[in-house]
Every structure is written in structure tokens, then in C-alpha cells.
Amino acid sequence: MKHSKILLVIALLCLAGTAGAEVYRWTDKSGKVHYSDTPPTETEAQTRRLYDSSIEQEKLPYETRRAASRFPLVLLTGEACGEPCKLARDYLGKRKAPFSEKLLKTQEEIDAYKRQLGKAELSVPTLLVGSRVLDGFEPGAWGNELNLAGYPK
Structure with a gap:
């Protein structure tokens, strides 16, 4: 009995070293x-990098961290996007949804994302929710997708 307690303590100490x-x-x-x-x-x-968000991950609620780990958000924007991209950023910020933003500057970057997403055309803003692709900013569709992914309202 005494030996099993000692072994348990040793095992827990070994595990504690790898926790960080x-x-x-x-x-x-x-x-x-x-x-x-x-x-x-x-x-x-x-x-x-999945997260280049200004929102610190550690300070987010558990539900948000869980949704972000399962369905990371990537916002694709363009240099001439203007107001739609601003609205998209503001919407994600209002939802306190951590996201990374990829500014597509060159035709090569645009073509690479088209190939990656299997799209003939790519409009901005585009939101990637895990593997789901939402072209153009539509608050209703984006809200539904964030809800389904488990991001809190």
C-alpha cells in the first residue's frame, strides 16, 4: 500500500514536468x-499561423477557445477591399471571435488561395471557418456559421 502511494506520487511528478x-x-x-x-x-x-489576432487567446472564455481550436477563423482581405473588409473585421471583433487576417497583395497569393480552396474566383472578404469557405461579407450567413462552429454570440 505504501509503495503504491510512492509510485503514484512519482508518476504524478513525472507528468507535471511535461504539462507545460x-x-x-x-x-x-x-x-x-x-x-x-x-x-x-x-x-x-x-x-x-492560425492566430494573428489582437485578442489574447488565454483570456477568452472556454467556449471561444474550444471553437477556435476546432474551427479556426481566417479572414482573407485585399488591398482595395475597403468598407466590406472593415465591416467584416468589426463584425468578428464585436463577436470577440479570434481570427487571423491574410491580406492578399499579389496575384500569386490570390492564385495560391484559389487552388487551396478549389475556387475559380475569390472575392474578398472571405471567411474561412475551419474548412468552410464563406465568400463575401453577409452578417446572417457568417453569424450562422459561427454559431454552428460553437462561437458564443
Whole structure:
């Protein structure tokens, strides 16, 4: 009995040492997803930051963090987007939904996203909710999709 308590304490101490360790998730050039405790090298992975949001992740409610981990939001904008992109940013900010914004500056970037999303045309703003693509800013459609993804109202 005494030995089992000692073993339990030792096991818990071992686990506590790994609780703060970082885990990296990355996709290689062939599309395979990897998980590791070391970051990938530039040649190993296509790096992509999911969150460049001004909202700090740690301070968000649990429901929002959970939705963001399952269905990350990426807002695609263009340099000449103007008012629609501003409305889209404001809408996501009002919902306190953490998102990253990708400003598409060159034709190569636009073409790359078209290929990635399987689209012949790409309009901005476009919202990516996980793998779901919402072209153009439509508050009703965006709200429904955020609700379905589990983002709080």
C-alpha cells in the first residue's frame, strides 16, 4: 500500500514536468499532418499561423477557445477591399471571435488561395471557418456559421 502511494506520487511528478511542454502541429509538403515537441524546419513544413489576432487567446472564455481550436477563423482581405473588409473585421471583433487576417497583395497569393480552396474566383472578404469557405461579407450567413462552429454570440 505504501509503495503504491510512492509510485503514484512519482508518476504524478513525472507528468507535471511535461504539462507545460509545447506541442507543434504542422503539415508537410505532401499534406501529411505531424505532431511533435520540436518545431519543424523550414524545409520540412509549410508553416501557417492560425492566430494573428489582437485578442489574447488565454483570456477568452472556454467556449471561444474550444471553437477556435476546432474551427479556426481566417479572414482573407485585399488591398482595395475597403468598407466590406472593415465591416467584416468589426463584425468578428464585436463577436470577440479570434481570427487571423491574410491580406492578399499579389496575384500569386490570390492564385495560391484559389487552388487551396478549389475556387475559380475569390472575392474578398472571405471567411474561412475551419474548412468552410464563406465568400463575401453577409452578417446572417457568417453569424450562422459561427454559431454552428460553437462561437458564443
